[in-house]
Amino acid sequence: MNQINRVAIVGGTHGNEFTGAYLIQKFAQFPDLITRQSFETVTLLANPNAFVAGRRYVEKDLNRCFLKQDLQDPTLNSYEELQAKSIQHTLVSNREQQADFILDLHSSTANMGLTIILVNSHPLNLKLAAYLSQINPLVRVYRCSFKSIEENPFVNxxxxxxxxxxxxxxxxxxxxxxxxxxxxxxxxAILNYLEQFNQNGIPSTNETLILYDHLSVVDYPKQPDGKIFGMIHPELQDKDYQALNPGYPMFITFEDKTIYYEGASTVWPIFINEAAYYEKGIAMCFTQRQQINI
Amino acid sequence: MNQINRVAIVGGTHGNEFTGAYLIQKFAQFPDLITRQSFETVTLLANPNAFVAGRRYVEKDLNRCFLKQDLQDPTLNSYEELQAKSIQHTLVSNREQQADFILDLHSSTANMGLTIILVNSHPLNLKLAAYLSQINPLVRVYRCSFKSIEENPFVNxxxxxxxxxxxxxxxxxxxxxxxxxxxxxxxxAILNYLEQFNQNGIPSTNETLILYDHLSVVDYPKQPDGKIFGMIHPELQDKDYQALNPGYPMFITFEDKTIYYEGASTVWPIFINEAAYYEKGIAMCFTQRQQINI
Known part of the structure; x- marks a missing residue:
């Protein structure tokens, strides 16, 4: 990839994540803000019906509908499954409008700061992530890699x-x-970086990057019938990206008993207490912090 | 009222307000926690279907379904309208189970602290509110009076x-x-106070109480087509119960223009940026702070 011709900014993939959805509407109204000389920028409100309803999704989480096999399955026809196929057509299948770079805007009830979620380790993604985390200390880089692109259900x-x-x-x-x-x-900042990339002038950055690599997900404490019996411990609440050492408090039960982290080694939890993950059985994601050379 | 015989604790009136819903489940599982010698305490998960769905309501906001005329209208039969009638039957019509005191547990995305919402000025409610605000500085007392009880659509x-x-x-x-x-x-603290009331020994409190009396509601800045074009100003976000003086910032538009409060006198906004009120056209409620003698 020597030249990026089209950038797609996607928002409202989850209809109740207003930050991205309203940014998309602003960019659509004032396209000069996202226009750069060397590439075209398009915007996409990904789940308009869910946005109108003020809900994450209408029938199915859209950001889990992009498995390659599902996009090719003609029997899948819920609102979001059809929407995913339509988005694929717009951003990929139609050669003349094909996006070279997709930015998908989400928000979280967890203290995620400004997190970049990498789904692969493409050198340009890594360099851009390093640049962004260098110019803004709120930026964190989480890498959630998949064994193959076929297994990745996200818009990205x-x-x-x-x-x-x-x-x-x-x-x-x-x-x-x-x-x-x-x-x-x-x-x-991302658009300006890509503009510089097209002009062979990407800013020099640190040669290292702090990455939080996905390890596993952790569920809430649950009774055999599936009912939650504990909450994120107050000492862990909002502590995303901070070290959780063996023996640290993790949950507190409704009866005020503390449940401790009993793993063998330090982990760095993120997505702590994300509202949308209650139904997915995820209280937090464990990551491994590492510094990599890029 | 010389004796309170039955207290009802209601939670999950809005299905996505988990604090109350899970407290109700805890109290139902451990009734000793809410049992007091001089009265019976019952619990009610008010909107179980909305709680399962993780949504405020299924068809209609349950906490707007308690107008007397609506409860008597046999043509109203949405899930929540039927639920309201059922709750009325349980807590009011059935003389043997009639509740003398109803506590309805809600939560807000606004910085409400621990707010008591009075819908009348019954002396016992005022005294109890004064007591609670005296023992806990996070307690605030908001009074949203109705001209008559017939015009009050709340559970209370x-x-x-x-x-x-x-x-x-x-x-x-x-x-x-x-x-x-x-x-x-x-x-x-409320149950213990009512227990003391029944035993003719309510704790002595300050003879004054700070009340925030409802004045009006304020909508977001909107285009003629109804679309929002501004957000709560960062300087007003989380400033519930703080004085908003004429000339103070109130909103910021998507184009970064500040909209100032242009009223003639100081108000005290609450429910600033409550998510559930976007659809109701409420960005905040203005109140008037006053100290009353009780």
Whole structure:
């Protein structure tokens, strides 16, 4: 890839994540903000029905509908499954409008700061992530790799270049002005970087990058009937990206008993207390912090 | 009222306000926690279908279904309208199980602290509110009076004694351990106070109470087509119960222009940026702060 011709900015993939959805509407109204000389920028409100309803999705989580086999399966026809196929057509299949870089804007109730979610280790994605984390200390880089692109169910599986941005903490269904503006600035920084890339002049950055690599997910404490009996411990709440050492508090039960982290080694939890993950059985994701050379 | 015989604790009136819903489940599992010698305590998960769905409501906001005329209207038969009638039957019509005091547990994405929402000025409600605000500095007292009980659409219209509790800030669809515990402590303080009332020994309190009286609601800045074009200003975000003076920033538009408060006198906004109120056209509620003698 020597030249990026088209960048797609996607928002409202989850209809109750307003930051991205309203940014998309702003960019659509004022396209000059995202226009750069060397490439075209398009915007996409990915799940309009869910956005109108103020819900994450109508029938099925859209950001789990992009498995290659599902996109090719003609029997899948829920609203979001059809929407995923339509998005694939718009951003991939139609050669004349094909996106070379996809930025998918999300928000989280967890204290994610400005997180970049890498789904592969393409050198340009890594360099861009390093650049962004260098110019803004709120930026964190989480890598959630898949064995193959076929196993990646996210919007970002459609394109090798690009990533999702996950900002927080913010409740679902509302706008926070400061986070809106920080996300907007991050989008501009990314577009400016890609503009420089096209002009053979990407900014020099540190040669190292702090990456948080996905390890595993952890569920809430549950009774045999599936009912939750504990919450994120107050000492862990909002501590995303901080070291969780063996013996540290992790949950507190409704009866005030503390449940400790009993793993053998330090982990770095993220997505702590994400509202949308209660139904997925995820209280947090464990990651491994590492510094890599790029 | 010389004797309170039955107290009803209601939670999950809004299905995505987990603090109350899970407290109800805890109390139902461990009834000793809410048992007091001089009265019976019952619990009610008010909107079980919405709780299972993780949504505020299924068809209609349950906490707007308690207008007297609606409860008597046999043509109203949405899930929540039927649920309201069923709750009225359980807590009011059935003389043998009639509740003398109703506590309805809510949560908010706004920085409401531990707010008591009075819907009338019954002396016992005022005294109890004064007591609670005296023992816990996080307690605030908001009074949203109705011209007549017939015009009150809330669960608390069913009973002269009692009030709603609105805790926050907390996102919808999740549990925050600290807020869960603070709400639980507040419930126990209320039950203990009522127990003392029955035994003719209510604690002496300050003879004054700071009340925030409802004035009006304020909508987001909107285009003629109804689309929002601004957000709560960062300087107003989380400033619930703080004085908003003429000329102070109130909103910031998506184009970074500040909209100032242009009223003639100071107000005290609450419910600032409550997610559930976007669809109701409410960005915040203005209140008037006053000190009253009780």
């Amino acid at each position: 599986s459609l394109c090798e270049l690009g990533f999702a941005i996950e900002v927080g903490p913010i409740a679902q269904g509302l706008l926070n002005a400061r986070l809106f503006q920080q996300t907007e600035e991050l989008v501009y | 219209s069913l009973c002269e004694l009692g009030f709603a509790i609105e805790v926050g800030p907390i996102a919808q669809g999740l549990l925050n351990a600290r807020l869960f515990q603070q709400t639980e402590e507040l419930v126990y």
